[in-house]
Ligand SMILES: Cc1ncc(C[n+]2csc(CCOP(=O)(O)OP(=O)(O)O)c2C)c(N)n1
Ligand SMILES: CC(=O)[C@@H](O)[C@H](O)COP(=O)(O)O
């Protein structure tokens with residue numbers, strides 16, 4: 001009897017409960033439709049395509065077998081969660097992905113009960129899963145915890161902290177290691193080659209062997225025998241698994257696109273696992289969409305694209321990106337100084353260091369998703385007499401803060417921190433905002449902290465960092481294109497702790513730190529129509545402050561307003577501290593500090609995010625009027 005024709009199944013799935021009614025054959029069909037829907041949606045929104053395509057079958061299998069949201073799936077990084085969102089009641093909003101008021105591009109607890117744990121930064125899922133599992137053991141929420149972590153995220157140190165602890169606790173918790181031999185770029189590190197040996201040394205095992213592999217699942221009397229047999233086999237094949245040595249049952253490797261393996265395996269594990277269990281699946285990033293499969297980043301991040309050709313639709317650029325300017329400047333400096341080396345934590349393309357590596361392959365280091373190691377490795381490079389540029393996005397640098405304090409600042413080692421993605425970054429939202437680096441860097445004794453107001457300033461700050469050999473320094477710059485300003489032929493080191501007057505004026509002095517300067521100048525133009533012309537200065541340095549400039553401005557004006565793309569505790573706070581400590585505020589001097597609000601700003605385009613932060617030209621203008629007590633007719 002031939003099978004009846006399958007009707008579209010995705011239309012019949014609103015929540016994972018609906019999956020339970022589908023036959024395995026229908027689940028295969030569903031996976032195909034889910035992949036097509038994911039591709040279609042991302043072609044309209046742009047976003048992280050490749051990772052999600054790699055886990056379509058896994059997503060179907062996990063939601064079909066486990067009882068979500070009672071059982072919690074914790075997606076590491078969360079960039080692969082689009083199929084998960086489509087299956088968990090958000091298909092109708094999937095085309096609002098990463099837009100103002102739309103779905104987040106990562107998992108987010110406030111968005112859905114099926115998003116058990118928020119993500120965005122990598123390597124956190126196993127810690128969270130072990131936490132959920134222990135909460136269950138102590139009478140907290142019931143249900144299983146299943147972390148899904150990629151081979152890239154597994155290079156993050158905290159993943160091993162969690163494996164170590166979870167193995168020690170010995171409670172039932174699942175980790176699905178999604179091994180696609182990709183990070184954003186091809187993965188680096190010994191772990192990656194180890195994982196590959198786990199399956200090239202022993203080709204895909206059929207389910208029976210895989211099941212037997214999980215000795216912890218067998219009835220006790222058979223376990224010892226199976227364990228010995230297995231250790232012998234593994235010893236012959238790949239020498240046992242790292243995970244088993246940490247007291248995790250290791251199951252794998254399994255074809256992560258084969259529902260005929262995944263479904264029975266998860267059903268068996270769900271009924272029989274009694275201990276920490278790691279399932280090693282092998283997948284392909286970008287699976288099922290040729291333009292993604294064929295892309296160097298396997299479709300990791302994509303703009304909107306033509307569904308048929310895969311051709312991305314990118315807005316025309318008016319000026320090179322800050323990232324590109326940084327990379328080109330560093331290359332130019334490195335041509336003249338062979339002590340300059342560069343370090344990235346798994347973001348060679350994002351930081352532009354892929355360009356540096358092409359020119360200086362031996363002087364560029366990708367340490368994997370390991371920001372803590374990146375910082376202290378850079379400290380070692382500096383202690384060893386080199387000039388390391390530790391190049392990390394502001395938000396990811398948060399991961400290595402103790403290393404900055406303990407290994408760099410206290411030892412006053414001349415590590416240069418190139419802090420990309422400073423300020424609000426747009427579609428990646430709050431988890432990726434570069435809001436805090438000014439605060440956490442400028443509170444450190446001896447640290448020099450700079451912010452480029454435009455791409456020409458960035459070139460000079462790279463040169464300044466090269467020349468600064470007696471202490472650590474940091475310079476920050478935003479995501480996206482420069483202002484299109486005239487570029488210098490080469491960088492000229494700035495005088496440390498010196499700002500610059502950009503426009504002379506009176507009554508109010510606006511002291512800008514970073515690229516909000518463009519908005520400040522727009523506000524000044526608008527104020528001119530009211531006969532007001534504030535002085536505008538570019539601080540350049542949050543540490544050391546230009547005391548002379550600030551105190552002179554205070555003497556010559558009624559008020560100072562500071563503006564920075566950062567949270568409280570940064571540049572403005574230091575200026576306020578100076579004005580108070582110098583007694584300037586004793587005489588009724590007026591001071592305002594424009595910083596990011598004390599809240600996390602959701603994803604949108606940067607312009608809208610800065611509007612939400614009240615830091616665009618109109619709000620800067622309003623602040624000047626407010627501090628001068630100029631009544632402003634409320635806009636109708
Ligand atoms: C702490 C941290 N550093 C860097 C990143 C940037 N990042 C996002 S995804 C990714 C690669 C993840 O690789 P993997 O875990 O293998 O997932 P895949 O994309 O292959 O599915 C990186 C480096 C991040 N999100 N968090
Ligand atoms: C998922 C992740 O964390 C990275 O892919 C990040 O989204 C990159 O950000 P940029 O797009 O600013 O390079």
Ligand SMILES: [Mg+2]
Pocket residue numbers: 150151152153178179180181182183
């Ligand atoms: Mg990967």
